[in-house]
Amino acid sequence: MKTVLGHADRAALLPRLGVNGWDYESDPTAITKTFRFSNFREAFAWMTQAAFWAEKMDHHPEWSNVYGEVTVRLTTHSAGGVTELDVDLAQRLDAI
Ligand SMILES: C[C@H](O)[C@H](O)[C@H]1CNC2=NC(N)=NC(=O)C2=N1
Numbered sequence: 001m002k003t004v005l006g007h008a009d010r011a012a013l014l015p016r017l018g019v020n021g022w023d024y025e026s027d028p029t030a031i032t033k034t035f036r037f038s039n040f041r042e043a044f045a046w047m048t049q050a051a052f053w054a055e056k057m058d059h060h061p062e063w064s065n066v067y068g069e070v071t072v073r074l075t076t077h078s079a080g081g082v083t084e085l086d087v088d089l090a091q092r093l094d095a096i
Helices: 007-019 040-057 084-095
Strands: 031-036 062-066 069-074
Touching (some): 007 084, 031 084, 069 084
Antiparallel strands (some): 031 069, 062 069
């Protein structure tokens, strides 16, 4: 089972996500980012691709959508915090 990132791993991995707009400081148990698109169609098309990656990785986002905005919160429920699975999924979402 994945374990929650310790201080050294957080310091090594999370600032790189921060450069891409992920907030890893407001909530120590999760990383969050709002993705912005020009309309609902584009937002939902992105969510569809993200959903396929989530299924492939068996790791799923908490998210909400309002028109062209998708707010994503990543945490590993089974571990109770941020693990390397969340870092991997965040990078995958940034690459879509
Ligand atoms: C049974 C299944 O593997 C688990 O429920 C997986 C599915 N997706 C998951 N996603 C996330 N974000 N955290 C989990 O702990 C988790 N567990």
